[in-house]
Amino acid sequence: MPFDVVIVGAGPAGLAAAIRLKQLAAENNAEIEVCVIEKGSEVGAHILSGAVVDPRALDELIPDWREQGCPMADTPVTENHHWVLSKTSKFAIPHITTPGFMHNKGTYTGSLGNMCRWLAEKAEELEVQIFPGFAAAEILYNEDGSIKGVATGDMGVGKDGEHKADYTPGLELHARYTFFAEGARGHLTKILKRQFDLEANCEPQTYGIGLKELWDIDPKKHVPGRVIHTQGWPLDDAWGGGFLYHQANGQVALGFVVALSYQNPHLSPFHEFQRWKLHPEIRAILEGGKRVSYGARAINEGGWQSVPKLAFPGGALIGCSAGFVNVPRIKGSHTAMKSGMLAAESAFRAIQADRSSDELVDYQENLNNSWIAEELKLVKNVEPCVDKFGGTMGTVLGGIDMWMRNLGIGLPFTMKHDPDYKHMGRADLYKPIDYPKPDGVITFDRLSSVFLSNTNHEEDQPVHLKLKDESLPVTYNLPLYDEPAQRYCPAGVYEIVGEEEGNPRFQINAQNCVHCKTCDIKEMSQNINWVVPEGGGGPNYPNM
Template sequence: MQRESMEFDVVIVGAGPAGLSTACRLMQQANEAGQELMVCVVEKSAEVGGHILSGAVIESRALDELFPDWKEQGAPLKTAVTEDQVYLMTSAEKAIKLPNLIVPKTMHNHGNYIASVANLSRWLGEQAEQLGVEIFPGFAASHIIYGDDGQVAGIGTGDMGLDEKGEQKDTYMPGMDLLAKYTIFSEGCRGHLGKELLAKFELDKDADAQHYGIGIKELWDVPADKHQPGLVVHGAGWPLSEANASGGFFLYHAEDCQVMLGLITDLNYSNPHLSPFDEFQRSKHHPLIAQYLEGGKRVSYGARAITKGGFNALPKMSMPGGLLLGCDAGTLNFAKIKGTHTAMKTGMIAAETIFAALTSGDEGGKDLTAYGDNFKNSWVYEELYRTRNFGPALHKYGTFIGGAVNFIDQNLFGLPFTLRDNHEDYAQMKLASECATINYPKPDGVLSFDKPSSVFLSNTNHEENQPCHLKLKDSSIPLMQNLPKFDEPAQRYCPAGVYEILDDAAGEKVFQINSQNCVHCKTCDIKDPAQNITWVTPEGGGGPNYPNM
């Protein structure tokens, strides 16, 4: 069977806020101008929104611009923030509530909404289709198609129906080549095609090192008497502080007696014994958090890496024939812990840049450097520049002094200099022999849980007899290098139990990859100290399926 091809004006990889905002804005302009435009979006999840996971408190600024009547149209932003609380967790039992006066302004959420980004993406997908966009869910963009001059010319979707050895099964169906004048890459944090583009076109050669965190999230149904719609709670310190790691928890009271809670662990931690999953599970036993969960029921679980390097780590976002947008480029504002509005705005800027080019007779394949100029003239550039010191201050000086620096920078006056952090996250890990072991308590099945039951709640499913999508550059490294040096940290940094060290029948150590458990968080691709693991797309439609996350 031969691969077929289809041609479009614009192909968009990823049906998240950035990609769908690009699609909507493109068609809005085309419809207003009475011009025909062929736009398609490919999404590796079986449905739009199925792989989207975020906190989330959403700032509606970009949505206000894209769909000024979004409330009348029924966008799923229904719960306005009513109260902010920020805590410093000093121990497993105690926490200090910080007065709003000393909390950086970026952490104030008046006017924002507690919402599911997965459901917002579903709604944006509906708007895009009504505007004339073609959306192909269940089709994973597996590789980039390059033109004769090396320009991006489109993407190829993955073949379906291959077995573990890459041989064709009875269900085999070849993928398709989707060709375009311009291709948008909006895969989210650590997109595997975006990673390729960064290297091929040296897009990040003038940028600081990118930084990441892993966000682990649960959705709970809680008793009505413990539910406070609109309450936003953030905190830092314990339990991560015990391992000299940084990050923080969030707890948001959404509608319908549901609470969203999670822990973000910065992936620059140094102790290889640390397990972000177990840190999150024990954090729920803190009285500040437990008071809202007791008597409740956990209904969903998920995990996703976030790109948090901010302004200093932004790459060049254009290359011949393509643009890199949203969290694929790292536009999340970590000072606000928000990336939805910035991702959406990058998509809108991309749409306006591309439409202007196409209507001027552009045949495609060019490096749209005008995008960089338009980005610099936007509010999203100004916002990210204003918060450029937030992450580096915390990394350099810690929670206390770094927090004080950020209070001065954000609340009093902007610092006249730029702090830098060029240390790669994966390179920060110390030898296991130099670090204290961490003995995590067993989950109680009431507030804390194990990985298998958590993965079950993520609705993760992959066809087992398919090529493994977690590629090792050198299969000997996990046992010969990572195990003796770092006690193979993949066993712990993965929040889904994908990686295990087992004993075979002869008593020899075996590195096992349970790829069917993968929730597509990309942490392994980021944190492996040898940079030996590469995440690529599995068969389309596989992975988690997040409801209301």
């Protein structure tokens, strides 16, 4: 199937790129064929974010989005709070200590998944072809090595690799230019980074794992537009924090982020999240309410210094495939959308000039001169400071650097990163963590949580979590690290079974996978390779 532009991923970046391409075609009385493929069962099914959205890119893309019924317009942010937690109390950081861009003025809170569904409607009105339920499984190349497009995965293949009765071969989607908008730690993006050496002149990308729940709470406690962020307890030797956003329809979105640079192999991000909910200030909001949804997703945290080269022959990285998250602001959808718009403008100019499969050099140049770069450079040392010096001292030092850069006199250096998987310590050097048992009211176990994510995979298909060395989890990870995959996975995918009988075995429950990519990032030997399962598999988030 030939197109002018194929976009892999129907998130904010991919949809913004598709809409911008069609807008430019209409403005110039031109024809352009645009296709978006999405591995989720529908647009928004795999979208998970807090989310507090800065509307800057949306204002540029669709200026009257508020009047056109975008669901994000329902709840403007009215209050902004930042708490430092101890085990039983909180300290509220005064606004005056943070730069103005940290205050959430003019932002909105709501479901990013529902916003993407609305953007998809706008794209389809412009005759963008959107194919949900199709996972891009393979990169296609021209004879000169440039990107030719992608192929979707075969459907109806059994665990044994044999074709089942419902076998359907994948489709080849050819394009002049292919945009990769897979989100954080994209399967094909990993291949592209290696093949085109896209990270040769940047720091390694680093990540956090974000876990989220939606709750219906007591209407008397609900304050639409109230935004709360926390840091401190319960984490001590790791960095992260919580969020709680009062959104529409009497709901709060709450969650917890743990930087994947943590060292203690006994730490479980899921259980830290459950423990955080027991803090008196958080519990008081949730009591009398009901949990209605759960999910998890990796988040780019490397900042500006970890953004790779963006363009290569025939293709480009956009959105979180490249990593444009402003970590201190906990926002990335606006920068993701803007990157997609800039790539669209570059590709449109190339197509109008009858070019094809070359490198979109002006995309890289225009992004480097855009407000994306301006915004991310202001905060580029904040996350590395916290990672290096800890929550308290790192916040102070990062805040000083952020203030200085905001005043135009930033510190004369850019801090560096190590990959997250290099930070794990040996199990015997750390005390196991005694997590409280779930009470089924405020705190829950992983399997009941995965149930709420509506995760589903065809069980008779090849396992999409590939081990380079199948013996490594038991022979190396278990004795040295107590196999932390049992704990860092937020969905209970990995287990050590048979240990009590003296015959330990590493078990992969692939059907539980919520596509967060934590295992692909954190495994100490990079032994786990996450690849796409059959299209349509994974979580089905209704309004995350």
